[in-house]
Amino acid sequence: MNRIKDAFDKKQKNLLNVYFTAGYPSLHDTVPILQALSAAGADLIEIGMPFSDPLADGPVIQQSSTVALQNGMNLRVLFGQLAGIREQVPDTPILLMGYLNPVLQFGVENFCREAAAVGADGVILPDLPLDDYVAEYQPVFQQYNLRPVFLITPQTAPARIRRIDELTDSFLYLVSGPGTTGGASTQAEGVQEAYFQRIEAMQLRNPRLIGFGIGDKASFQKACQYAEGAIIGSAFIRALEGVDDAPAAASRFVASILS
Amino acid sequence: MTPTYQQPTERGYYGQFGGAFIPEMLYPNVEELRQQYLDILADPGFQQEYQLLLRDYVGRPTPLFEAKRLSEKYNTRVFLKREDLCHTGAHKVNNTVGQILLARRLGKTRIIAETGAGQHGVATATVCALMGMQCIVYMGEIDMERQKPNVYRMRLLGAEVRAAMSGSRTLKDATNEAIRDWISNPVDTHYIIGSVVGPHPYPDLVARLQSVISEEMRKQLLEKTGSELPQYVVACVGGGSNAAGAFYHFLEEPTVQLVAVEAAGHGIHSGHSAATSVLGKPGIIHGSRTLLMQDEDGQITEPYSLSAGLDYPGIGPLHAFLADSGRAHFISIEDEEALRAVAELSRLEGIIPALETAHALAALGQLGAGPDDVVVVNLSGRGDKDLETYIKYADSIM
Numbered sequence: 063m064n065r066i067k068d069a070f071d072k073k074q075k076n077l078l079n080v081y082f083t084a085g086y087p088s089l090h091d092t093v094p095i096l097q098a099l100s101a102a103g104a105d106l107i108e109i110g111m112p113f114s115d116p117l118a119d120g121p122v123i124q125q126s127s128t129v130a131l132q133n134g135m136n137l138r139v140l141f142g143q144l145a146g147i148r149e150q151v152p153d154t155p156i157l158l159m160g161y162l163n164p165v166l167q168f169g170v171e172n173f174c175r176e177a178a179a180v181g182a183d184g185v186i187l188p189d190l191p192l193d194d195y196v197a198e199y200q201p202v203f204q205q206y207n208l209r210p211v212f213l214i215t216p217q218t219a220p221a222r223i224r225r226i227d228e229l230t231d232s233f234l235y236l237v238s239g240p241g242t243t244g245g246a247s248t249q250a251e252g253v254q255e256a257y258f259q260r261i262e263a264m265q266l267r268n269p270r271l272i273g274f275g276i277g278d279k280a281s282f283q284k285a286c287q288y289a290e291g292a293i294i295g296s297a298f299i300r301a302l303e304g305v306d307d308a309p310a311a312a313s314r315f316v317a318s319i320l321s
Numbered sequence: 322m323t324p325t326y327q328q329p330t331e332r333g334y335y336g337q338f339g340g341a342f343i344p345e346m347l348y349p350n351v352e353e354l355r356q357q358y359l360d361i362l363a364d365p366g367f368q369q370e371y372q373l374l375l376r377d378y379v380g381r382p383t384p385l386f387e388a389k390r391l392s393e394k395y396n397t398r399v400f401l402k403r404e405d406l407c408h409t410g411a412h413k414v415n416n417t418v419g420q421i422l423l424a425r426r427l428g429k430t431r432i433i434a435e436t437g438a439g440q441h442g443v444a445t446a447t448v449c450a451l452m453g454m455q456c457i458v459y460m461g462e463i464d465m466e467r468q469k470p471n472v473y474r475m476r477l478l479g480a481e482v483r484a485a486m487s488g489s490r491t492l493k494d495a496t497n498e499a500i501r502d503w504i505s506n507p508v509d510t511h512y513i514i515g516s517v518v519g520p521h522p523y524p525d526l527v528a529r530l531q532s533v534i535s536e537e538m539r540k541q542l543l544e545k546t547g548s549e550l551p552q553y554v555v556a557c558v559g560g561g562s563n564a565a566g567a568f569y570h571f572l573e574e575p576t577v578q579l580v581a582v583e584a585a586g587h588g589i590h591s592g593h594s595a596a597t598s599v600l601g602k603p604g605i606i607h608g609s610r611t612l613l614m615q616d617e618d619g620q621i622t623e624p625y626s627l628s629a630g631l632d633y634p635g636i637g638p639l640h641a642f643l644a645d646s647g648r649a650h651f652i653s654i655e656d657e658e659a660l661r662a663v664a665e666l667s668r669l670e671g672i673i674p675a676l677e678t679a680h681a682l683a684a685l686g687q688l689g690a691g692p693d694d695v696v697v698v699n700l701s702g703r704g705d706k707d708l709e710t711y712i713k714y715a716d717s718i719m
Binding site: 115212 | 332
């Protein structure tokens with residue numbers, strides 16, 4: 063079973079992948095938000111595993127991670143919350159995104175076993191080096207049917223992109239430009255498009271989702287011109303800030319992008 | 322190639338510690354550096370320029386001073402390696418002079434750095450002024466407060482100082498912000514890391530640039546004691562750059578006892594400490610697998626030391642290996658003991674040390690060194706920047 067592949071088979075264009083931080087805004091919002099996102103039409107969902115020092119993230123996701131940790135979120139709590147989730151959300155691919163250190167302390171094999179048990183489909187660990195993945199973790203990821211998702215940036219060399227494309231059977235995470243999550247694009251007109259077109263022309267095995275700096279309907283639709291879909295994180299976290307009813311806010315947010 | 326204490330493996334490992342755990346956004350930059358740093362460092366043109374600047378700009382070689390009154394007190398022969406006499410007042414400039422020349426050869430035009438006590442920030446701002454390069458220094462908001470003179474020095478030198486407002490607002494967070502800046506500016510920017518931390522090749526690069534300290538020590542010891550090898554080399558460790566430089570040319574000399582001194586803050590088990598070798602477990606921080614202070618969930622915990630240069634929750638991977646293998650002996654010193662060592666050196670030898678350095682001096686009584694033993698303490702920095710702290714704690718010091 064590969065729910066990620068199924069999602070891309072079912073809908074070849076305009077796939078929406080939404081990221082949110084587990085345990086934010088309050089500890090028990092994880093599952094209600096997940097259900098609301100799926101019901102509202104999100105095609106893939108990334109659950110952020112909060113980390114104290116998220117290097118690839120901008121201030122919004124950092125702040126949500128800090129709050130989630132203060133709320134008591136950790137991997138044990140998260141897997142507890144997600145137990146049985148596949149009864150309620152059978153088909154939407156779920157990816158776990160975070161940083162390597164908490165996973166190492168939990169134990170990579172324990173992590174993979176638990177992730178598979180709750181029905182997660184993929185894992186995104188931006189600070190896991192490709193070589194280390196291949197040398198140490200690939201067998202256990204495969205054993206538990208978890209797909210790694212790797213990032214590609216405008217500076218990633220073509221040979222490395224090919225290698226990344228060979229190493230997974232999910233999607234390629236195209237970082238839209240230089241910067242951490244949630245930042246606005248600072249690139250000159252045309253630079254970003256040339257990069258997306260260059261990747262498109264490589265005719266890769268895996269579909270592509272564009273992330274970083276996508277935050278509303280306009281930027282989502284623009285990204286979808288150059289890839290199968292796009293990823294929204296920080297803008298959604300901002301939409302959850304200070305709301306009383308997080309699931310309702312999640313539904314409204316997805317509707318604002320897809321309507 | 323067999324890895325040694327001096328030379329990590331090709332992928333940057335000292336034993337189980339090191340590596341390069343970085344997001345893809347940093348990969349091209351770090352890889353470029355990895356492929357080129359050894360060639361650039363070995364290039365005669367680079368060496369000529371580097372050595373000339375070390376001599377005429379930094380003021381090297383720094384003296385090795387036999388501290389007679391301190392020796393008398395501890396009943397052993399104590400030598401002080403006077404890195405405090407380097408231009409800018411600490412050893413940090415050895416590294417920044419080398420890295421700015423490296424950055425120029427890589428075609429970079431914009432320099433970023435992190436700083437804790439401000440010494441590395443000042444040393445970076447200094448070489449950027451010298452080379453006419455743009456300089457941005459990230460510094461924790463708390464550190465900006467406790468090391469104000471260095472903030473003003475950096476600004477006077479033309480650098481922009483940006484406050485790191487996340488986390489504990491100290492060195493760890495300044496490093497996070499510098500890394501995020503590098504992610505956002507991958508093409509024109511070189512990140513001058515100030516310690517032997519970060520992804521490979523930084524730990525090795527910085528250790529090599531600081532190794533001039535022990536290179537000089539050996540020559541000076543031969544002249545003054547008749548042997549290149551002392552019985553002890555003592556240095557403080559936050560990230561560990563001055564210790565790496567002081568240990569480097571003794572790493573493969575098993576008769577030399579290497580003593581690394583960490584900050585115990587209010588006490589190792591007080592919950593307010595930065596004694597990573599005792600409190601840390603293997604984990605990943607700033608792109609490197611090393612000993613790391615963290616909770617059971619792998620979240621990085623906030624270290625504490627009165628000294629802004631030592632409150633880092635990790636140590637360089639070389640030092641993690643030295644601790645793990647037993648090659649170096651690790652001691653931790655509390656705030657109070659360090660403050661007393663400040664007063665002691667000031668009054669016995671007329672030298673006011675930096676608070677970081679004072680931790681190394683405070684270890685003198687714990688070495689078990691005999692009257693004929695030669696002990697070299699790396700006097701990594703001068704105390705001017707800490708004057709406000711010393712005035713505040715005058716009761717403890719005097």
